[in-house]
Amino acid sequence: MASAWKDLPEELSEPARLLAQELRTIKDAAGLSLSELAGRTHYSRASWERWLNGKRVVTEQALEALIGAVDCDAAALRRLWRQATEPAAGAIEDAAVVEETAGPEEPTEETAAEAAAEAEPADEAVPGESTPPTDEAPEPAVAWWRRPVALVSGAVLLALLLALVGLRISRHDGQASAADAPAPTAPAGAKPTPSEPACQAVGCAHKDPKTTGCGKDARTLQTQVIGKVVVYLRYSRTCQAAWAAITEGEPKDYAVITDSTGDSETALIHWGYDNYSAMLNAAGPSIGFQVCGFQPAGHDCTSTVADLASVVASTPIPIGPASPPPGTGSTPATATPSDSAPPSQAPPTDQPSPSPSAP
Missing domain, CATH: 1.10.260.40 (lambda repressor-like DNA-binding domains)
Structure with a gap:
């Protein structure tokens, strides 16, 4: 339409x-x-x-x-x-071209011959030939290396040769240093996401879905819109665990996931517009899950869903994040779960922690 x-x-x-x-x-x-x-x-x-x-x-x-x-x-x-x-690629400087452009021209045989010719001493008298008389006073003898033209020409030739040798040495050193440089390594404090999930079922309870690798096959099973805020019920079939996510919100908005046994976790927005909670064990087919969202405009909840593995198996639900990523400058971090507070209670105490994108 x-x-x-x-x-x-x-x-x-x-x-x-x-x-x-x-x-x-x-x-x-x-x-x-x-x-x-x-x-x-x-x-x-x-x-x-x-x-x-x-x-x-x-x-x-x-x-x-x-x-x-x-x-x-x-x-x-x-x-x-x-x-x-993708940001526009920055201008790439071609170091070799810059060196060739900035450096002096390479001397040729012609220029070297010309410089040598200028450096030769004046013609001497040949024996047996008479020298015509002249009224001018004879020019005093000056060594060839002290003549201005010869001195300048020799200096230019020497400068050209030194520049050429220096250019070749700098290129060789640059190639050697690049070849000898060690390969970059990851920072010592970095925590890469594991290639395989680090937990399953009850072992994932109250753990972070991103750092455990459970977010890789995460699927959204339920959503509920509260004004502009959207809350999600997220589930990983590999980890057999579920958690809550909240997007499009503001700091202090939060979502709570609760199972039918009374266990719960909270996704509180500390800053930015989204966050996610720690996980609950979702291995039991009889356990139901519900996510409720809370903000100043009110609160609402998703439907209660049980046997999450069967829901995924029978429904073509795409794998992906619950929401668009947060604004520029946000860094992923572990969400701060509540102390098992049920949805009916007040939101948990705000703690200074960045708001990562929901896994």
């Missing part, structure tokens, strides 16, 4: 504008409303409204979900996304 689109923001870059226009074209060609688009891709209606109106650039995961949900030119769409998200 065609839409009466708003004008895109004037400050939007040209690649981002072309991407937003292509997304609009794909949506209209598929005849989908925002709600239908959100249902097919499992990303909220509010997020698609921002992406289609150029308020934010669509995330790569949401783009892949769209490609899998509608008929479109996937290669062209991915190319537009890369152009809109």
